[in-house]
Amino acid sequence: MRANPVLLVGTLDTKGHExxxxxxxxxxxxxxxxxxxxGSSGAPVVPADIDREEVFQRAGTSLALVRERGDRGLAVATAxxxxxxxxxxxxxxxxIAGIFGLGGSAGTEIATSAMRQLPFGVPKVMVSTLASGQTRPYVRGSDITMVFPVADIAGLNRLSRTALTNAALGLAGMVRLPREPENIDASRxxxxxTMFGVTTPCVDRARHVLEEGSVEVIVFHATGVGGQAMEGLVRDGQIAGVLDLTTTEIADELVGGVLSAGPDRLEAAxxxxxxxxxxxxxxxxVNFGPMATVPSQFAGRKFHAHNPSVTLMRTTSAENERIGLYMAEVLSRAQGPVVLLIPxxxxxxxxxxxxxxHDPDADDALFSTLTRELAVHPQIRVESRDEHINDSSFATAAARAMAEQLSLRKGL
Known part of the structure; x- marks a missing residue:
């Protein structure tokens, strides 16, 4: 096996020459x-270093069985x-020095699935005919660079050669060029x-307190992909502590908003x-797009137009009880220390x-559910504070709780 290779992922029956x-x-x-x-259909037009049979074996099947089914969607998902x-x-x-993929919808789905397995910082370039549209299903919380080839990737011509050359040389530059030395104190x-616009005062204050204590704080915007990115870095082992002050993505996941971070939110830590x-x-x-895009089942609810493109919907007591049950269940399974602060x-x-x-009754449904459900889990510290989340005293308390957890962990 070659040392430090760039992985090239593609369907060699349809995109082999490219x-x-x-x-x-x-x-x-x-x-x-x-x-x-x-690939799974026609014969490869160029030789592979790792053939398609090996790919399908990793998925617990074989190329012959996939072909026998005759289902292109299944073939793509299995690949x-x-x-x-x-x-x-x-x-x-x-x-792995880097990874490069090219293709249409199927090739993009397959190659980016591979890219997302590699940690932050490994160069990832995907030349995709979908790169000018909605790329979140492919990029998610990773650092994939998407390149739009303008024309379809169907043969080598003046456009495709230029797009592929630019993308390939861009990847080569990421891999080969020396990195500027960073002034990083590895001991920090x-x-x-996690932050949202409406929790910025809290997170900014907590960040400043921690930074004064020689902690490096990386803030993630809780817009769905932000939560996914944070959870991915936790899984990669790059995060020492999580100050998850803005858990709004859970509301979108459970109620049906557009900024969900998926069903695994709150799990990684x-x-x-x-x-x-x-x-x-x-x-x-809960977050939606323009008012006209809000699903009809929410007619009559309390809304706030954040801007022409973003409509916010107030959560109800019933929804907050459901959110509280979900959070309590996830936090009760945590294998590390947990502090829950209730504003x-x-x-x-x-x-x-x-x-x-402003709806104290709806908020109390969330507070009382969490307090009740977590009372049987003494390993989780629940602290109810008579403060607003954006009060400076609440933010300072959150920062100090995080610092305390980091100090305790060092002593383990």
């Missing part, structure tokens, strides 16, 4: 390459699963924090024994006296 073009470009730049064939497992295995055995623990200080920031709201005076800038989402 992938070979990229391979040759990278080799001329002095980079080792490893072509992985993820994506297989190549993701294959790349994970390769990364455990060697240093890294804390991930607990699974990986990472200390976490959790609060309830912006759980008073009894309000959950966001909109949830305060005189503001449109």
């Amino acid at each position: 992938l070979a073009f990229v391979r040759d470009l990278l080799r001329r730049q002095g980079l080792a390459t490893l072509i992985i064939d993820v 994506a699963q297989g190549v993701a497992r294959l790349v994970t295995e390769l990364a455990s055995k060697m240093s 623990p890294v804390v991930a924090a 607990g699974r990986h024994r990472v200390p976490q200080v959790v609060s309830l920031g912006a759980l008073d709201m 009894r005076r309000g959950l966001s800038a909109l949830d305060a006296p005189g503001q449109p989402f």
